[in-house]
Amino acid sequence: MAARIGFLAPIVAYLVLFFGYPLAANFTMALREYTAASFYTGDAPFVGLANYAAVMGDPVFTTALTNTAVFTAASLFFQFGIGLALAVFFQRHFPLNGVLRSLLLIPWLLPLVVSGTVWRWIFDQEYGVLNQTLLALGVVDTAVPWLSSTAMALPSVTAANIWVGIPFNMVILYGGLQSIPAHLYEAAALDGAGRWQRFRHVTWPLLRPVSAVVLMLGLVYTLKVFDVIMVLTQGGPANATQTLTTWSYSLSFGELDFGLGAAVGNLLIVIALLFAVLYLRGLRSSGPAPARERR
Amino acid sequence: MAVHTRVRTAFTTVAAVVIVGVLLFPLYWMVNASLQPATGLLETPPRWFPVGGTLEGYREAFQSQGRPLVNSVVVAAGTVALTLVLSVPASYALSRFRVRGAGALMFALLLVQMVPGIVMANSLYAVMNQTGLLSTYAALILADSTVAVPFAVLILRAFMVTIPDELGEAAMVDGAGHARVLWSVVIPVSRNAMITAALFAFLFAWADFLFAVTLNSDDAVMPVTVGIYRFIGAHTADWNSVMATGVIASVPAAILLVVAQRYVAAGVTGGALKD
Incomplete structure (x- = not known):
């Protein structure tokens, strides 16, 4: 018994110290008023729910919430769609399949700061390859301010984030496709199902559990995207790409009002948990479905 | 028929190469820019190939980003x-x-991976400030481990449950304790899973930007991710050295992909969790 405690005690202590305590600290920080001096003087008066009220009353809150929703929904939709299309494509047998598939992983392995930096260079208004190409082809007449216009910044940042997420979606969905038994496709083909019908009636339903996992992980990951936005726009221009994550950062580490930053962070946790619960409930209700179809 | 099939698969390969080429173009563009002279990047039309390239950008990158x-x-x-x-x-x-609470522990490990990084940064800042660890290696290592540890436990446990109990029991009959069994039976057998967990821990920490930029107020232990970030802010004109730094910062990922490809793939699908 002593041995068992010895093996598990470190991890339990670690979880308490590095997750339990910080999360509790974050909860109480949100109830206090911090200023630039608070960390030196230790003086942060209790203000109750005033930080939450201040945050929710701030017009930036609505902007950040909307941006977060648009950024997340668009990222998930396109990452999943393109990832699935690639996964289906790579199911075909052809030379170099394995090599090309592993090359596609590279964008996922790069530090996000590096990916963001590359996109910043591509989106550069004057010398970026995107504008230079579009201008040369006559698609646009004047250089598009991809990152510096309030209208274009969010779509541009989202596009960069979609690029980052495609490999992850592709790899997991490819794994899911590989586990669908080949005889089901053969049976469907014998019944006269075409390519689309086989996708619609075999692939799609049997891939559902995997799709749900991918989307859930993608959601959790996209909600906390920080690096890409910071490198590309830092939440600007004029909060056009401000999400709850970047806003929380700028409140805490820019304005040194850790109480407000913690309040936004806690709202972010609530949103993530809300979707996690929805996901778990969805799993429970749709869990037996694939098994039923397999039988 | 055979010829027809061969033509078709060749055509598919060509299509796949084009797709991969389009998706990897940004990376080519980074490498291309890193090899151009700074002035060569401010031309229209852009220089599509690093012909007559220079290592000027890399020299400057190593000079400013060495530390x-x-x-x-x-x-x-x-x-x-x-x-x-x-x-x-x-x-x-x-x-x-079989211990009570093991299920709860596993659930906790899954759950903590959902905590947004900014929340961790916010509260770890207060913790590190209290303990005087701000702007030290220890602060960054401890903070980065919060991403790596839950992931590593899930991957390693998933592998270790597949090791037959008999393997350890044989050693226990010979009088070995759990520590001995772990060290001389389970760890050697779990080598691949451990490599995977270690690789991902390395990549997480190497790529970390959030903790490095928040828990490091005076940039005393500034890692390369923050280095690049400050670099773009200060030298927007020197895209060649910015891109050279980007290429250098990507080297560990590239090496891992070449050397340990199958482990990486196993980690992506097995753990299926990336921060």
Whole structure:
């Protein structure tokens, strides 16, 4: 018994110290008023729910919430769609399949700061390859301010984030496709199902559990995207790409009002948990479905 | 018929090469820019190929980013060590012992991976400030481990449950304790899973930007990710050295992909969790 405690005690202590305590600290920080001096003087008066009220009353809150929703929904939709299309494509047998598939992983392995930096260079208004190409082809007449216009910044940042997420979606969905038994496709083909019908009636339903996992992980990951936005726009221009994550950062580490930053962070946790619960409930209700179809 | 099929698969390969080429173009563009002279990047039309390239950008990158690169290596290596020390015994226990609360522990490990990084940064800042660890390697290693440890335990445990109990029991009959069984039976057998966990711990720490930019107020232990970030802010004109730094910062990922491809793929699908 002593041995068992010895093996598990470190991890339990670690979880308490590095997750339990910080999360509790974050909860109480949100109830206090911090200023630039608070960390030196230790003086942060209790203000109750005033930080939450201040945050929710701030017009930036609505902007950040909307941006977060648009950024997340668009990222998930396109990452999943393109990832699935690639996964289906790579199911075909052809030379170099394995090599090309592993090359596609590279964008996922790069530090996000590096990916963001590359996109910043591509989106550069004057010398970026995107504008230079579009201008040369006559698609646009004047250089598009991809990152510096309030209208274009969010779509541009989202596009960069979609690029980052495609490999992850592709790899997991490819794994899911590989586990669908080949005889089901053969049976469907014998019944006269075409390519689309086989996708619609075999692939799609049997891939559902995997799709749900991918989307859930993608959601959790996209909600906390920080690096890409910071490198590309830092939440600007004029909060056009401000999400709850970047806003929380700028409140805490820019304005040194850790109480407000913690309040936004806690709202972010609530949103993530809300979707996690929805996901778990969805799993429970749709869990037996694939098994039923397999039988 | 055979010829027809061969033509078709060749055509598919060509299509696949084009798709991969389009998706990897940004990376080519980074390498291309890193090899151009600074003035060559401010031309229209752009220089599509690094013909007559220069290593000027790399020289400048190493000059200004040498220290941050060393910091990144130290932090990443420290994170790997701490992660393995914490997660290997825990995974062993979770895969072998029937203890109460094991399920709750596993659930906690899954759940904490959902905590947004900014929340962790916010509160770890207060913790590190209290303990005087702000702007030290220890702060970054401890913070980065919060991403790596839960992931490592899940991967290692998933592997260790597949090791037959008989393997350890044989050693126990010979009088070995759990520590002995872990060290001389389970760890050698779990080598691949441990490599995977270590690789990902390294990549997480190497790529970390959030903790590095928040828990490091005076940039005393600035890793290369923050180095690049400050670099773009200060030298927007020197895209060649910015891109050269980007290429250098990507080297560990590239090496890992070449050397340990199958482990990486196993990690992506097995753990299926990336921060």
